[in-house]
Amino acid sequence: xxxxxxxxxxxxxxxxxxxxxxxxxxxxxxxxxxxxxxxxxxxxxxxxxxxxxxxxxxxxxxxxxxxxxxxxxxxxxxxxxxxxxxxxxxxxxxxxxxxxxxxxxxxxxxxxxxxxxxxxxxxxxxxxxxxxxxxxxxxxxxxxxxxxxxxxxxxxxxxxxxxxxxxxxxxxxxxxxxxxxxxxxxxxxxxxxxxxxxxxxxxxxxxxxxxxxxxxxxxxxxxxxxxxxxxxxxxxxxxxxxxxxxxxxxxxxxxxxxxxxxxxxxxxxxxxxxxxxxxxxxxxxxxxxxxxxxxxxxxxxxxxxxxxxxxxxxxxxxxxx
Numbered sequence: 001x002x003x004x005x006x007x008x009x010x011x012x013x014x015x016x017x018x019x020x021x022x023x024x025x026x027x028x029x030x031x032x033x034x035x036x037x038x039x040x041x042x043x044x045x046x047x048x049x050x051x052x053x054x055x056x057x058x059x060x061x062x063x064x065x066x067x068x069x070x071x072x073x074x075x076x077x078x079x080x081x082x083x084x085x086x087x088x089x090x091x092x093x094x095x096x097x098x099x100x101x102x103x104x105x106x107x108x109x110x111x112x113x114x115x116x117x118x119x120x121x122x123x124x125x126x127x128x129x130x131x132x133x134x135x136x137x138x139x140x141x142x143x144x145x146x147x148x149x150x151x152x153x154x155x156x157x158x159x160x161x162x163x164x165x166x167x168x169x170x171x172x173x174x175x176x177x178x179x180x181x182x183x184x185x186x187x188x189x190x191x192x193x194x195x196x197x198x199x200x201x202x203x204x205x206x207x208x209x210x211x212x213x214x215x216x217x218x219x220x221x222x223x224x225x226x227x228x229x230x231x232x233x234x235x236x237x238x239x240x241x242x243x244x245x246x247x248x249x250x251x252x253x254x255x256x257x258x259x260x261x262x263x264x265x266x267x268x269x270x271x272x273x274x275x276x277x278x279x280x281x282x283x284x285x286x287x288x289x290x291x292x293x294x295x296x297x298x299x300x301x302x303x304x305x306x307x308x309x310x311x312x313x314x315x316x317x318x319x320x321x
Contacts, residue, residue: 001069001070001216001217001218001219001220001221001222003069003220011069011085011220011223014029014030014031014032014085015029015030015032015085015129015132015223015227016028016029016129017223017226017227026128026129026130027128027129028127028128029126029127029128029129029131029132030127031085031086031087031088032071032083032084032085032125032126032127032132033083033084033085033086033088033091033123033124033125033126034081034082034083034084034123034124034126034135034139034246035081035082035083035084035091035092035095035121035122035123036079036080036081036082036121036122036123037079037080037099037119037120037121037122038079038119038120038122039076039078039079040078040304040305040308040314041119041120041308042078042079042115042116042119042308043078043308043309043311044077044078044264045075045076045077045078045079045080045102045106045116046075046076046077046157047110051105051109052075052156052157053211053212054105054197055075055102055105055157056075056157056212056213056215057195057196057197057212057213058098058101058102058105058196058197059073059098059215059218060196060203060206060213060217060218061101061196061197061198061200061203062094062097062098062101063094063218064202064203064204064218065097066086066090066091066093066094066097067086067087067090068084068085068086068090068091068094069084069085069086069220069223070082070083070084070159070218070219070220071083071084071085071132071136071219071220071223071224072135072136072139072140072158072159072219072224073139073158073159073219074139074140074142074143074155074157074158074159074160075157075158076142076143076146076148076157077261078308080095080098080099081138081139081142082094082095082139083126083132083135083136083139085220088123091123092121092123095121096121099116099119099121100116102116103115103116103117105197124246129227132227133227133228133237133241134237134241134246135246136224136227136237137152137237137238137241138241138246139158139159140152140155140158140159140160140238141238141241142158143155143157143158143160148261152238153165159215159219159221162215162216162219162221162224163221163224163225163228163231163234164225164228164231164234181207181208181209181214182207182208183205183206183207183208184203184204184205184206184207184208184213185205187208195208195211195213196213204217206218263295263299263305263306263309264309266295266298266299267280267291267295267309267310270291270294270295270298271283271291274287274290274291274294275287275291280309280310280311281311283311285312288310288311288312289310289312289317289320289321291310292306292307292309292310292312292317292321293320293321295309295310296321303318303321304318306321307321
């Protein structure tokens with residue numbers, strides 16, 4: 001990600017990147033935030049690979065219009081996480097605009113109007129370097145914690161694979177060699193529109209990997225590497241960071257024994273067997289409760305997750321599942 005020299009000096013100061021390291025002492029951080037949405041409020045935000053690809057490219061489009069620096073992110077089935085640097089209002093507007101455009105995409109693709117309109121956005125202020133490192137690792141560890149990937153760098157819908165990757169090594173992905181990546185300008189107007197879902201032509205000329213804008217175009221992974229200083233330090237924090245390190249400050253993650261994709265398929269199969277349809281949308285409340293109880297009895301998943309999958313308000317039915 002390209003940052004002007006003037007802004008870079010400010011970021012270096014606010015993130016304490018040039019501060020001397022003193023063992024046992026934390027470094028003060030300014031203008032850094034952890035934004036997330038509640039995974040219990042919607043059954044899904046992304047329904048498959050096509051939706052995730054669009055969601056990744058949407059980050060680039062929205063980031064171009066806001067004065068924010070993205071340090072880390074993760075797109076999960078039901079929620080999103082962003083570690084952002086910038087003015088609070090700018091960062092909040094970025095997240096809200098991302099959700100607004102995601103809601104428009106869902107409506108266009110699935111006819112589900114205003115699905116994310118009232119979705120609350122949570123945030124935490126990050127005030128020291130140790131917590132910033134923990135929040136970054138917590139964010140990219142979302143997928144492994146939910147059973148969606150073995151390690152953070154294996155999950156394609158986050159920034160986890162960007163950090164401490166080097167070109168020229170046989171273990172490195174092809175995108176670490178920038179000369180191998182084509183630019184957006186090599187595509188036709190129609191191809192660019194289909195890729196980014198916008199008619200705006202003022203989107204620069206980023207590198208692309210297949211049908212995805214290279215995430216390094218909008219994630220300041222070089223700053224994150226400077227924060228951790230070495231790959232050994234980075235992997236130490238990835239391994240040591242626990243959910244409670246962040247949740248104690250108000251963060252939240254949906255923990256599933258069975259992945260959401262698998263539970264969604266289980267629900268469709270069971271719904272077909274019980275009611276002759278793969279969708280629970282046409283079922284009345286009593287039928288949805290029957291479906292939820294059966295899912296709860298057969299699968300080791302949280303009642304909150306099951307309630308979402310069946311289109312039920314957990315607070316209203318938590319004593320009935």
